[in-house]
Amino acid sequence: MFHVLENFINYNLLFMKYAFIIAGVLFIALTIAAGLIWIERRLLSVWQDRLGPNRVGPFGLLQVVADTIKLFFKEDWIPPFSDRPVFVLAPGILMITILLTFAVVPFGPDFYVFDSNIGILFFLGNSSLGVYSIVLGGWASNNKYSLIGAMRASAQMLTYEVFMGLSLMGVVMMADSFSFCKIVEEQKGGWFFIPQFVGFIVFFIAGIAETHRLPFDIPEAEGELIAGYHSEYSGMKFGMFFVGEYLGITLISALIATLFFGGWLGPSFLPPVFWFLFKTFFFICVFILLRASLPRPRYDQLMELGWKILLPLSLLNLLITGAILIFLK
């Protein structure tokens, strides 16, 4: 009897621990993503000699809350000419795929939802599934601009998917594992961005294209396509695309920090989670700086950069890394 109770309590404690970690990861990811809306607007305004939102709450921090309330109360219009079930489903897919990937990202030495031995493949697979959200959203909208945006997005994301994976293979070879936790452990001798600098650059550019962030926001280029694949979306469905984009930035920044900059490794006077969040935040700021400073390339230039420069570069990186690793053995 006592034994059963003990088992029960242990099981519950384990369950509580996982629930706590999952809630923590979700909380951190969603808070960063929502806070990013405010951070991006403030940072952009700093770089454009403006003030940015500073009216709602201290430093305009409650702007996000106000925006969310507004989005909830907006008319959630589903166009009568759209493909209704797919139209409703599409924004959810984006959120789900990105949030799922956060499960394998180690926030700290013991702070992760699960340590998958195929972590990187899990991430690549999920980001490939993310394309469906945009393609289906654009297709279901039954609007020519949405469709063009969705087509561009699918071509762009498929292109950059290819060498996003290839650029990570150098890291995988050096760490001898697909697991994010193992990769972070392996970086105790030195962060991977020095031996894998080419891989880092290629992954960074591919990451921008993958989240279709501003220099590469060709799927939603507002000058040409109104808002691209989410032209017909309103209310909280648009909000999900919007937050999904910021979640994507957070995810890519977190992965850059994890794979190339030692994840939660750092001087021990601060907790590891802090170092992880600090590095992530740094790359988020770089993403925003890119937005503030660079113009959008033409669509064919983007594809050319991908296929003609970055793909050979990542293949070359793979080859050289492999050769050196074999030579050292």
Add this chain to the structure above:
Amino acid sequence: MISILRSMWLTFLHVFHKTETVEYPEVKPYLAPRYRGRIVLTRDAEKNERCVACYLCAAVCPVDCISLQATENEEGRRYPEFFRINFSRCIFCGFCEEACPTYAIQLIPDFEMAEYDRQNMVYEKEHLLISGEGKYHGYNFYKNAGVDMGVKGKGEGENEEKPLDVKELLP
């Protein structure tokens, strides 16, 4: 590649620049005296209405926001019976001010005229008419005009010659 990094660096340097934003309701910007804002109707130094209801402002207005009706008082002096400006249409181009032969209609540096009800944007004559002279002090149209409105005697106007005695011109 270098140019991309350079432009990112130059953008980053803007952290150390001063912000250009004027926080409007707390800090009011300086408006030049000739700023084209709210439209007023002025009076001359004798506190009479300058407007002679010539319809030139209504004719020149590109958005047709001015409407008025001319009438005369018992002395035969023209004035507008009503004078109405629809500020929800007005584009503050200042053509009416340029067209006005009597300096009656003037644009002043005030733009804070937002309303919740669109109908409140329609200003009637009593809203437009001010008691002062606006930008042109001491100007009185009838001192220059040929028509006698009791302001000046014949030949006593500004830039006006004395009337000729026709009989002196005889050879």
